[in-house]
Amino acid sequence: MNFERIKPLFKVEHGAIISAWGDITLAYELELPEIFTLSGSEYEAFHHAWCRAIRLLPEGSIVHKQDWFVRSRYKRDGNSARSFLSAASEWFFNGRAYLAHRCLIYITRQAADRKPASSAYSGLLRKSIVPKQTVNPTFFNDFMEKAGQFARILSDSSFVGIRQLSDKELTGRARVPGMVEQYCFLLGADERPLLKDVHFKDELKVGDEFVKLFTLADAEDLPGWCGSRIDYDKYSTDKTKFSIGFASPLGLLLDCNHLYNQYIFIGDPLKTQKLLEQKRLRLQSLSAYSRENAIARDATSDFLNEAIGEQRLPVKAHFNVLAWTDDAKQVQELKNLAGSAMAQMDAVARLESDGAPQIWWAGIPGNSADFPMNDTFDTFLEQATCFFNLESNYRSSKSGFGLRLGDRLSGRPVLVDISDEPMKKGLITNRNKMILGPSGSGKSFFTNHMVQSYFEQGAHIVLVDVGHSYKGLCDLVDGYYFTYEESNPIRFNPFYVAKGDKLDIEKKESLKTLLLALWKKEDESFGRSEYVAISNAVKLYYEHLEAHPDLFPCFNTFYDFLGKEFAVVLKESSVKEKDFDLGNLLYVLNPYYQGGEFDYLLNSTENLDLLGERFIVFELDNIKDHAILFPVVTIIIMEVFISKMRKLPKDVRKVILIEEAWKAIAKDGMAEYIKYLFKTVRKFFGEAIVVTQEVEDILSSPVIKQAIVNNSDCKILLDQSKYQNKFDQVQELLGLTDKDRALILSMNKANDPQRIYKEVTFSLGPSTKVYRVEVSPEQYYAFTTEASEKAKVHQYAKRFGSIEAGIRNLIEDQSKTKFL
Known part of the structure; x- marks a missing residue:
């Protein structure tokens, strides 16, 4: 036909x-x-x-x-x-x-x-x-x-x-x-x-x-x-x-x-009711002959009663x-x-x-x-x-920015924007993030994936870590990796200012904070006169550098300036020792001067242009308990990021991610820095991200509880099955709804056994979704934190000349072995 x-x-x-x-x-x-x-x-x-x-x-x-x-x-x-x-x-x-x-x-x-x-x-x-x-x-x-x-x-x-x-x-x-x-x-x-x-x-x-x-x-x-x-x-x-x-x-x-x-x-409801009424009467007359007719009559009668009594259509x-x-x-x-x-x-x-x-x-x-x-x-x-079918597939974000994650049903890649699009829609008021996941939940793996996505889309990233979780990724993107080793200790130069640049307020304030932290202990206070003297010393030092262009800006030349030129200034100004004890300052700062125990720390001649470097990792594992090095390094880290935040163009995304190191950083001396970061970074197109492992860490830290949780509109949670019996505390602390709770506790409940992945939940104000974190073998070996796998990647990288070539050959060898 x-x-x-x-x-x-x-x-x-x-x-x-x-x-x-x-x-x-x-x-x-x-x-x-x-x-x-x-x-x-x-x-x-x-x-x-x-x-x-x-x-x-x-x-x-x-x-x-x-x-x-x-x-x-x-x-x-x-x-x-x-x-x-x-x-x-x-x-x-x-x-x-x-x-x-x-x-x-x-x-x-x-x-x-x-x-x-x-x-x-x-x-x-x-x-x-x-x-x-x-x-x-x-x-x-x-x-x-x-x-x-x-x-x-x-x-x-x-x-x-x-x-x-x-x-x-x-x-x-x-x-x-x-x-x-x-x-x-x-x-x-x-x-x-x-x-x-x-x-x-x-x-x-x-x-x-x-x-x-x-x-x-x-x-x-x-x-x-x-x-x-x-x-x-x-x-x-x-x-x-x-x-x-x-x-x-x-x-x-x-x-x-x-x-x-x-x-x-x-149709016409009155006509429908009339036809059903006729049907009920027929069934009534036939009900004596069959129980089925009697049941059908009662059902028809109930239908009519509901239609009329409750105004149903x-x-x-x-x-x-x-x-x-x-x-x-x-x-x-x-x-x-x-x-x-x-x-x-x-x-x-x-x-x-x-x-x-x-x-x-x-x-x-x-x-x-x-x-x-x-x-x-x-x-x-x-x-x-x-x-009616009420649901559809996961959709990619329309902003063009984000990270690739998987549809929960099939693993189909979708672009997920957890920063810009939610801001435009009014779901969140800042881009700060808090990542919560116990050991083994894939926390470091996910954060590697996230920062890799951000980096490839032009962001400047500063990472503070205590477990070497980002070494592979840092090598792959040719970033700066700062870590402390006996043979190659960590080195900085916070005094360095490139020729032609002027000393700005942020740089001056960070140097004053650093010098006061080196001079005074946490429980020691400093007087107004001491603060003014340090401020004058920094100002006069950079004027001295302009007059003597052959001098290299570093702590050594600053120390020399204090002992000579600045001492003369103090004498001419009749500054009394009780108001400012220069001798005490020089004595306390001597370990950082040439020949001192920590003379390497503030006199680096390399890695000076951190403002232009887009991927920087500060690995603090070996110094997180060091009473002298740790406070100094954390101040320098904050100075580096604040400098990026204020000096880079407004349309450049700036990200600081603090892994488990926040527990060491969030002490009295550094608490104000963290609070300042989380409250201010959004004004500079920036994101502050913290990663934590234990629920108790959040509950026990007033800094995390007050500054970070309250100023992180994006909550990222990984497998919480470990806490499902005490999730009430987490739910109350993070301000999660019962809907959020059901979604979070559903993670990894019915994963596809043919695929290797874990799930992650994003809570963005009223919007909460769960996605797969599934990556290619190349990404897996770049992100892995398993010691044996990291060692194998390192061996192949050394053998083939680069981490990229090493990962390629490692995967190729494994596929051959699997085939055989």
Whole structure:
């Protein structure tokens, strides 16, 4: 049969599909919430929004919601400018299978004289159709207004993004199939138009695709209970219930090519009630002959009582899953998958055979008025909308900035912006972050991945570490790595100012802080006169350097200046020893002068241009308990970052990440620095990040509790199963909701056994999401903190001349071994 002779559509114009019988259909594309992100109360609110929107539609309207789920594969970005790690990640994820989702909704207003269709009275069974040539303009305009109100209510709910499809999207173009072609021939949105034969005899088949239709069309097959949500046992715990949409098992959780069609038919409620009342009377007269009739009479009576007593809107509904495969051997698997999915909803999957062609035919966009009404069931609007699919895939951030993480279902890479986009949306007021995860949760691994992403997008990064977690990454990006070793002790030069540069206020203040910290102990106070004298000494020293350009700025020349030129200044100014004891200062600072115990510390002639260096790691493991070195080094670190913060251009991102070192840094002397950082850094397009391991660390530290937690709008949590029995403390401290709690405790509950990864939760104000942290083998060896693996990487790097070449050859050798 030629489709042209019986095609049910007449034309498409003004964004509307006009059927051959004069029905009007408007098509919209919906952007649904991401799966695994809504709470139980949010599902209820979303469900309520659907009910309010549909109630606005006039009698004779049909809501046809069509969700496409098509198996697809991730395609790598072939950008040749990508770095070694980014290119490796693209290759690793290239071809990753996932279920692509697209949600469309068709709102149809049936022509006034339209007769109800049935399996025996369908346009598919006609030999030809003569199109109705005119549509009443008033009828058209009234429907457009109601449909606009429907779209506005959904949009205002904040759960849905909605846009009307254009004429070209509906009809298609020479190389792009329209929605009608896509449905009839099961084409993807990015596929070329291709005509296929559609077979109805014996089985439904589209081209080479074997198609199976599973319906929910009979009250006997429906679940005894329905709601806006159900518990997802895989992610639930003893103390938390994880919510997903009621129909989610027929959506993204059904892993095969399929369409989920959802129909709601809005008739005249008074006419429906009259017909049901007649049915009840018939059943009443027959109840004496059969107990089934008596039960059906009582059920009909209860339905009428609820419709009238609670002002329910009676509707007719139908739901079906259209699944397909090009492999005949997988047909049985389709049946098993669909049956299992419907069983999760406590429903029975009915494989439609004789009536499948008519149902398929009615699914053509704009032809829902030709749906066979004998395949629908009576229900209320509230119950019917429970069967709507409410969720979609994870989406990439539109800002273009972020880090690559994995979709929780498939691991498909998505770009996640946890800084700029949330700020623009008003979810957060600063970019500061706090990372919490116990040992073994993948904390250092995730932070390596995050700073690598930031670095490749132009950020200046300062890392403070105590466990050599970033050595591999630092070597790979050719950064500066400061660490203390006996043979090569850590060296700085806070006095260095490049020729032509002037001494700014921040530099002067940091030097005064450093000198006072070297001179006075934490429990010693300094007088006003001593502070003024130190300030004058710094100022006069740099004036002295300008007058003597042959002098190299460092602590040695500053010490010489104090003992000679500045001593003369003090004598001429008649400064008394009780006001400023220069002899005591020189004596205390002598260990840092040439020949002293720590003469290397402040006199470096290398690594002087830290302002221009984009990746700097300060490894403090060997000095974190050193009473003299540690305070000096931490002050210099802060000076380095504050200098970057104030001197670099405003559009350059600045990041300081303090690993477990914050426990040593957050003492009385350094607490003010940390507070200052977390409160000020956002004004300079900066981010301050701390990483902590134990919950007790947060509770016991007033600095962390007051300064860091309160000023970190982004909370990043890794596996918290260790704390699930005492998570109340964490929840209260971090200000997490019950929804956040359920999401956080669901991490790593049902990971794919075929993949190696761990999950991470981002809490950004009201928005909380869980992602996979899955990386390529190249990234794994660059980020690993396992001692044996780090040693192997070091060996290969030494053998092949660079860490990049070492990692490449290590992976190649391992793949050969695995193959053998």
